Amino acid sequence: MSELDPExxxxxxxxxxxxxxxxxxxxGLKLRFGADALAVLEFRGELTLIVPPNRIVxxxxxxRDDPEYRFNLCxxxxxxxxxxxxxxxxxxxxxxxxxxxxxxxxxxxxxxxxPIVESxxxxxxxxxxxxREIYDLMGVVFTNHPDLRRIELPEDWVGHPHRRDYPVGxxxxxxxxxxxxVPPGT
Numbered sequence: 407m408s409e410l411d412p413e414x415x416x417x418x419x420x421x422x423x424x425x426x427x428x429x430x431x432x433x434g435l436k437l438r439f440g441a442d443a444l445a446v447l448e449f450r451g452e453l454t455l456i457v458p459p460n461r462i463v464x465x466x467x468x469x470r471d472d473p474e475y476r477f478n479l480c481x482x483x484x485x486x487x488x489x490x491x492x493x494x495x496x497x498x499x500x501x502x503x504x505x506x507x508x509x510x511x512x513x514x515x516x517x518x519x520x521p522i523v524e525s526x527x528x529x530x531x532x533x534x535x536x537x538r539e540i541y542d543l544m545g546v547v548f549t550n551h552p553d554l555r556r557i558e559l560p561e562d563w564v565g566h567p568h569r570r571d572y573p574v575g576x577x578x579x580x581x582x583x584x585x586x587x588v589p590p591g592t
Contacts, residue, residue: 429508439457442464452509459514459515459523462523463528466512470529477508479504483533485568493517495544496516498513521546523549534552541555542556543568
């Protein structure tokens with residue numbers, strides 16, 4: 407059978423440490439990361455590695471630099487507020503190994519109401535504006551971030567509107583009037 411034949415039996419073991427280009431597995435990540443892996447979950451074909459907040463930079467650096475993983479792109483960073491659950495916040499790092507076409511989600515769980523985690527911008531510069539957006543809208547503070555400030559809301563804005571406890575509909579929205587001579591709505 408040819409290499410491209412989907413009926414061909416796979417010679418790649420389903421568990422153990424990954425080798426270059428090998429699909430990731432729950433057991434392989436658990437074995438490789440040991441105590442740094444609070445949990446490894448698989449859901450609908452997607453793997454999530456949950457790590458302690460104080461280990462996020464070290465784990466991400468290993469995922470980038472280890473030739474067996476090569477996660478050279480942080481494609482996205484997202485956050486979820488699970489109020490009233492504790493730990494309240496999840497910060498998810500969506501990683502891509504461009505050479506191997508593999509994806510992995512790395513998650514840290516942070517207690518509220520003032521979540522803090524170290525920035526991964528020292529590992530992937532692509533995380534810079536993504537972490538700023540989460541800081542702005544969710545209030546997660548990223549220590550050692552090179553430029554942590556609001557990115558979407560004015561600097562004097564109070565609160566973080568993507569949090570579940572943010573008051574909805576209680577603020578008047580101010581609009582800038584159109585320049586003179588320009589009809590409204592254009």
